Amino acid sequence: MLEHGVDIVLAGSIAVVAWRVLLEPQLFRSMVLFIAMGLMLSLAWVRLAAPDIALAEAAIGAGLTGILLIRAAQTEAAQEAAAAAREAATSGWRRWFPGAGRIVSAAAALAFAAVLLVAVIDLPGEPIGLTEAAATEMEASGVEHPVTSVLLNFRAYDTWLEVGVLLLAAMGVLAIHRTYNLRSTRSEEHTMLVLTWLARIILPLAVLIAGYLYWSGTHQPGGAFQAGAILAAALVLMQLAGFRGVSGLSTLWLGAGLMLSFAAFLAVGFIGTFEGEFLRYRHATGELIILALELTIVVSTAVTLAALFAGAGSQSGDDSDAVRARTPPESL
Amino acid sequence: MVMSVFLYGLALFLILNLIAGLVRVLRGPTDADRMLAAQLFGTTGVGILLVLAEAQGLAALRDVALVFALLAALATVAFVRARRGPGSSEGEAGG
Amino acid sequence: MTPAEVIAAAFAVTGGIFYLAGTVGILRFPDVQSRLHAVTKADNLGLGFLAVGLAVLAGTAEVAAKLLFIWFLALAGSATACQLIANASVDDDVTEREQADA
Numbered sequence: 001m002l003e004h005g006v007d008i009v010l011a012g013s014i015a016v017v018a019w020r021v022l023l024e025p026q027l028f029r030s031m032v033l034f035i036a037m038g039l040m041l042s043l044a045w046v047r048l049a050a051p052d053i054a055l056a057e058a059a060i061g062a063g064l065t066g067i068l069l070i071r072a073a074q075t076e077a078a079q080e081a082a083a084a085a086r087e088a089a090t091s092g093w094r095r096w097f098p099g100a101g102r103i104v105s106a107a108a109a110l111a112f113a114a115v116l117l118v119a120v121i122d123l124p125g126e127p128i129g130l131t132e133a134a135a136t137e138m139e140a141s142g143v144e145h146p147v148t149s150v151l152l153n154f155r156a157y158d159t160w161l162e163v164g165v166l167l168l169a170a171m172g173v174l175a176i177h178r179t180y181n182l183r184s185t186r187s188e189e190h191t192m193l194v195l196t197w198l199a200r201i202i203l204p205l206a207v208l209i210a211g212y213l214y215w216s217g218t219h220q221p222g223g224a225f226q227a228g229a230i231l232a233a234a235l236v237l238m239q240l241a242g243f244r245g246v247s248g249l250s251t252l253w254l255g256a257g258l259m260l261s262f263a264a265f266l267a268v269g270f271i272g273t274f275e276g277e278f279l280r281y282r283h284a285t286g287e288l289i290i291l292a293l294e295l296t297i298v299v300s301t302a303v304t305l306a307a308l309f310a311g312a313g314s315q316s317g318d319d320s321d322a323v324r325a326r327t328p329p330e331s332l
Numbered sequence: 333m334v335m336s337v338f339l340y341g342l343a344l345f346l347i348l349n350l351i352a353g354l355v356r357v358l359r360g361p362t363d364a365d366r367m368l369a370a371q372l373f374g375t376t377g378v379g380i381l382l383v384l385a386e387a388q389g390l391a392a393l394r395d396v397a398l399v400f401a402l403l404a405a406l407a408t409v410a411f412v413r414a415r416r417g418p419g420s421s422e423g424e425a426g427g
Numbered sequence: 428m429t430p431a432e433v434i435a436a437a438f439a440v441t442g443g444i445f446y447l448a449g450t451v452g453i454l455r456f457p458d459v460q461s462r463l464h465a466v467t468k469a470d471n472l473g474l475g476f477l478a479v480g481l482a483v484l485a486g487t488a489e490v491a492a493k494l495l496f497i498w499f500l501a502l503a504g505s506a507t508a509c510q511l512i513a514n515a516s517v518d519d520d521v522t523e524r525e526q527a528d529a
Contacts (some may be wrong), residue, residue, distance in 0.1 A: 002340035003387075009344060013351050020358075032357045032366045035407055036350075039377045042396065043347070046384055051392035058396050063403035066370075067410035074414040195409060198507040202402065205500070209402060213395065226399070233403050240413045335432055335484070338439075345443055349450040356453050356462075364459045364516040368466055371508045372453055375470040376446065378501055379477050382494065383439075386481050394493055401497045405504035405511075412511040 007047055014040045027073050027082060035066040052147045052223065055213070059229035064305055067236060072312040145218060156293075160265040163300060170258045170304045173311035182247040182254065182310045191242040199241040206234035214298055218287070224294035228301025235306035246306040257303030261296040268293060339387035343380055350376045367411050374404035431483055438480030445473030459516040467509040474501055 017037045024030035038061030045054035072078055174182075210227040217223035239245030249257065268289060353376070356369040378397045385393035428436070452465020478498045482491035 002337055002344055006340055006344050006347065009347055009351070013347075013354075017354065028363050029357060029360070029366060032370050033354070035370050036354060036357065036373050039350075039373050039400075042400075043377070043380060043384075046381065046388070046390075046393055046396065049388065049390065051390055051396060054393070054396045055399060058399045059403065063399070063406055066407040070407065070410045070414050192511075194507050194510045198405060198409070198503065201503050206402060209398060213399075216395075230399060230402065233406055237406060237409065240409050334428055335436075338436055342439055342443060346446060349446050352450050353453060362459060362516065364512050365462065367508075367515075368459065368462055368512055369453065371505065371512070372449065372466045372470060375449075375466070375474055375501060375505065378497060379442070379446065379474050382477060382481055382497070386484055391490075394490070394497070398493070398497050398500070401500035401504065403504075404501060405508045408508040408511055412515050 010040060010044055010047060014044060031066065031069045031073060034069065038065060055223075055226045056229070059226050059233070060305075063233050064229060064236070064309070068309055068312055071309060075312070147223070156265070159297075160262070160269070163261045163265060163297060166301060166304045167258055167262050170307050173308055177311060182249070182307060195241040199237055199243070202237055203234050206230050206237075210234075210298065214294060217294060218291070224297035225301055228298045229305060231298065231302035232305030232309075235302060236309045239306070239310060245310065246303060247310045249303075254303065254307070257299055258307065259300070261293070261300035264293055264296040336387060339383055343383045343387060346376055346380045346383065350380070363411070367408050370407055371404070374400060378404070431486065435480045435484035438476050438483065442473045442476030442478075442480060445469050445476060449473060460513060463509050463513055467505045471502055471505050474498055
């Protein structure tokens with residue numbers, strides 16, 4: 001009985017919080033609500049007995065996304081954009097149709113909800129899909145955890161492209177900065193003793209926990225992306241505590257870290273073509289290849305996410321930013 | 333059976349605590365208050381996950397709690413750094 | 428219920444009471460500095476009692492060690508966040524007073 005109570009309260013509050021996140025005029029309030037929503041979504045995945053996704057949501061949704069938003073909202077560009085949005089909402093043709101944008105998006109959302117509803121009603125009663133096929137082939141995949149065997153073997157193609165998406169995002173950050181490394185991004189000028197203390201405790205433990213999740217991914221929930229996200233959070237904490245972190249990397253090392261996983265998938269894929277199919281592994285070596293590919297995912301995910309954070313804090317384009325990063329602030 | 337009902341009741345109670353904490357996010361009045369509420373979500377969330385790990389018999393959920401506990405302070409650190417960082421302390425003429 | 432379950436439930440309920448105290452505190456205390464106490468003290472004590480209760484229930488040393496480790500991480504994070512938020516709120520107060528004086 002009570003477990004239904006948990007589910008109903010959770011589902012209801014997620015809907016309400018999501019609604020508030022969207023309609024909240026004040027940026028910071030909206031961001032904290034978004035962090036809370038990440039936590040609630042993670043709990044929802046837990047209730048759906050999907051600990052793999054709950055782990056990812058915990059590391060990325062509640063951890064990294066929140067700090068990325070806080071960092072990005074602090075830039076002048078974001079402040080200007082918010083002001084411009086407020087301005088645009090009360091000028092031009094919108095002045096004559098107040099709330100027009102809201103009505104249009106509400107209509108679009110309702111239409112989409114209707115389509116989803118029809119799709120759900122149309123679902124066949126019996127579950128169809130590849131669950132059974134995947135379960136029978138599990139032994140051949142090289143690992144014992146079904147989620148990992150699907151991600152890294154049966155659907156390795158998808159995972160390769162996801163790694164590509166991450167790479168594209170990092171390239172976008174570098175393109176905006178018109179640079180090949182992140183050395184010119186903002187770094188913390190003054191150290192705070194309490195942060196140094198926290199970094200000294202968290203950093204080694206983050207490496208330990210990331211390694212644990214990476215290793216346990218072969219036989220229980222865990223995995224490379226989650227481990228990478230935790231390492232990324234550790235790199236971000238380093239940077240916030242006043243160490244160089246990912247922005248200390250040279251062009252060569254940063255580029256290597258960003259591209260490692262994509263390149264590794266490509267290489268494994270081509271080797272697979274000799275056996276008749278792109279990205280096909282020989283069964284005997286399946287586990288080794290999966291572990292190696294996962295290790296590259298850990299490294300690339302960590303560097304990419306940390307680079308997104310480092311890039312989010314500074315302004316685009318001109319050189320004044322690089323100068324500002326090196327000049328100590330007079331006012332402090 | 334009794335234990336299962338007790339654990340789900342405890343989880344529900346903690347979720348209600350979390351929802352009550354949302355009121356502080358809306359009321360503020362300062363951003364520091366809101367960040368403090370986020371910290372409350374972290375501690376409560378870890379508690380909920382640990383209870384559900386026992387109730388649902390899923391040991392992996394303790395790993396989720398572990399990740400939450402590890403990263404709980406990160407948002408607050410970013411928040412404080414964003415306010416006091418050199419980028420934000422410059423008095424550019426706004427508006 | 429076995430004796431172990433009764434002990435576990437007692438610890439868990441105690442933890443729940445501290446969580447409740449923390450929530451009441453963050454809603455009812457008058458300013459940020461007071462509310463810091465509610466979150467970083469009461470809630471973490473609640474988590475500690477809860478962890479002990481669940482460790483008794485699980486009954487294995489591995490789980491107990493993991494729960495204690497999680498509690499330690501939460502304590503480290505909370506203590507740091509408390510310091511940082513307290514500093515930030517003091518800065519806020521100073522700025523407000525300066526503005527009032529000007």
